[in-house]
Amino acid sequence: MSDYDLYELPNGIRVLHKQVLHTKIAHLGFLLDIGSRDEKPAQQGLAHFWEHMAFKGTEKRKSFHILNRLETVGGELNAYTTKEKICFYASLLSTHFERAFELLTDLTFNSVFPEKEIEKERGVILEEMAMYEDAPEDAIIDDFDDVVFGQHSLGHNILGTRESVSSFQQPDFRQFLTENIRTDRLVFSSVSNLPFKEVKRLADKFLAPLPARLGVRPRTAFSGHQRLDKLERKPISQAHCLIGGPAYAINDPRRIPFFMLSNILGGPGMNSRLNLGIREKYGLVYTIDATYSPYTDTGLFGVYFGTEKKQVNRTLALVQKELKRLREQALGTAQLHTSKEQLMGQMAMAEESNGGMMQLLAKSTLDIGRVESINEIFDRVRAVTASELLDLANDIFRDDNLSVLQYVPE
Numbered sequence: 151m152s153d154y155d156l157y158e159l160p161n162g163i164r165v166l167h168k169q170v171l172h173t174k175i176a177h178l179g180f181l182l183d184i185g186s187r188d189e190k191p192a193q194q195g196l197a198h199f200w201e202h203m204a205f206k207g208t209e210k211r212k213s214f215h216i217l218n219r220l221e222t223v224g225g226e227l228n229a230y231t232t233k234e235k236i237c238f239y240a241s242l243l244s245t246h247f248e249r250a251f252e253l254l255t256d257l258t259f260n261s262v263f264p265e266k267e268i269e270k271e272r273g274v275i276l277e278e279m280a281m282y283e284d285a286p287e288d289a290i291i292d293d294f295d296d297v298v299f300g301q302h303s304l305g306h307n308i309l310g311t312r313e314s315v316s317s318f319q320q321p322d323f324r325q326f327l328t329e330n331i332r333t334d335r336l337v338f339s340s341v342s343n344l345p346f347k348e349v350k351r352l353a354d355k356f357l358a359p360l361p362a363r364l365g366v367r368p369r370t371a372f373s374g375h376q377r378l379d380k381l382e383r384k385p386i387s388q389a390h391c392l393i394g395g396p397a398y399a400i401n402d403p404r405r406i407p408f409f410m411l412s413n414i415l416g417g418p419g420m421n422s423r424l425n426l427g428i429r430e431k432y433g434l435v436y437t438i439d440a441t442y443s444p445y446t447d448t449g450l451f452g453v454y455f456g457t458e459k460k461q462v463n464r465t466l467a468l469v470q471k472e473l474k475r476l477r478e479q480a481l482g483t484a485q486l487h488t489s490k491e492q493l494m495g496q497m498a499m500a501e502e503s504n505g506g507m508m509q510l511l512a513k514s515t516l517d518i519g520r521v522e523s524i525n526e527i528f529d530r531v532r533a534v535t536a537s538e539l540l541d542l543a544n545d546i547f548r549d550d551n552l553s554v555l556q557y558v559p560e
Contacts, residue, residue: 154166154521155168155169155346155349156515157350159358161360161363162333163334163337163360164334164337164515165339165340165349165353166337166515167340167342167349168340168511169344170341170504173244174343175504176247176250176341176343177240178241178247178251178341179338179339179508179509180239181236181336181516182235182331182335182336183234183235183335183336183516184234185197185232185233186198186231186232186233186303187233187369188234188330189303194311195275196322197326198231199271199315200236200326201229201230201238202271202274203261203267203271203323204257204258204261205229206261207261207263207267209260209262211257213267220242223243223246225250227239234445235516237512239508240253240254244342244343247340247344247348251338251356252356265320268318272318282309286386286388287456290390291452291454292308292309294392294555295450297380298375298396300374300376304372304445304448304450333360333361334362337511337515341507372448375396377549377552379554380554380555380556381558383557385559385560388456388457388458388459389456389458389557389559390454390455391465391466391555391556392453392454393469393552393553393555394450394451394553395450395552395553396448397448397546398448399446400445400446400449401518406527406531407530407542408442408449408546410489411539411543412451413440414489414539415440415453415472419492423476424453424469425438427468427472428465432468434457437455437456439453439454439455451546453469453473459558459559462556476539477543477544477547480537480539480540481539486536490531494531497524
């Protein structure tokens with residue numbers, strides 16, 4: 151992507167901005183290269199808890215004032231935590247861009263973690279855990295991380311455990327931030343109709359005074375995967391299943407070809423092999439899809455489906471049949487061309503979202519050090535060969551790499 155601007159402050163914070171003249175809405179936020187995988191064993195869930203607590207008070211604002219600051223002008227304020235990232239972001243009329251920039255800076259860097267709010271939010275997170283436990287299609291995804299990654303921090307639930315969440319106190323949050331915040335490993339990103347010089351002016355105003363926090367914060371790489379089959383009986387009415395294993399890291403040159411292979415197998419298109427071969431042909435499932443999540447040093451591939459208890463084995467066998475077909479049969483010329491066109495079309499449509507673009511600018515900068523242009527990605531998609539996809543299928547879809555987790559009704 152060539153039509154964005156980048157500005158690096160003396161403290162290492164990078165500011166990215168894309169000007170879109172035809173919109174009145176601004177999307178802006180901070181993306182921090184901190185996630186649940188950076189927690190020590192006793193800190194499980196602390197990154198996500200911090201994300202919640204950032205809204206509960208700063209040096210100059212109480213929770214009520216934080217929540218009202220953008221809502222009163224029709225804006226939205228939100229945040230999320232992943233295995234490797236924490237994001238604080240907002241969307242609102244671009245006329246209130248400065249208001250949102252200042253607020254996001256305040257809650258990202260000046261949170262005070264009031265003790266009374268910690269106790270209240272602890273209850274909220276425990277209820278969030280209960281909500282996920284009551285949604286097996288969500289819970290199985292978290293539990294599958296543990297099946298694949300085991301005791302490694304990538305295998306831990308982002309929400310933490312009831313024991314860990316119940317134990318956190320104010321000093322724990324301060325220690326976690328001290329250990330993990332690096333100003334050269336966080337990005338401010340925005341998409342709006344404002345000129346870059348205005349965004350730069352505000353960055354100098356709000357971000358330049360922040361002290362530099364530099365230095366290496368190493369992550370323990372994942373290794374030693376062992377295939378595991380696991381079955382759990384649950385008080386549910388439908389069976390749920392996930393099959394998958396480790397895949398390629400973010401900077402691996404096989405990432406985009408494998409993303410294409412995963413898309414062919416079970417992407418969002420109704421013509422995916424899993425959808426056609428299992429839902430449309432046999433009517434065994436309502437939802438079936440394949441996902442691929444790349445991380446810094448590894449990745450995770452998985453196929454999820456839900457079905458009747460009596461149909462689990464049959465459906466799982468059909469999934470394995472499709473995986474075997476991709477291992478043994480190379481795509482024909484027409485299939486390969488269609489798959490490339492489909493993936494490029496999906497990517498192009500994703501770029502139409504300004505909110506998604508704001509986050510893409512930040513994530514790509516943190517993950518690979520630059521923002522890939524859509525044409526650059528298209529060139530890599532067009533260069534994929536049928537033999538390359540066959541090799542990837544035999545590497546990742548082999549039986550000894552694929553673990554299985556089943557939730558079945560009691």
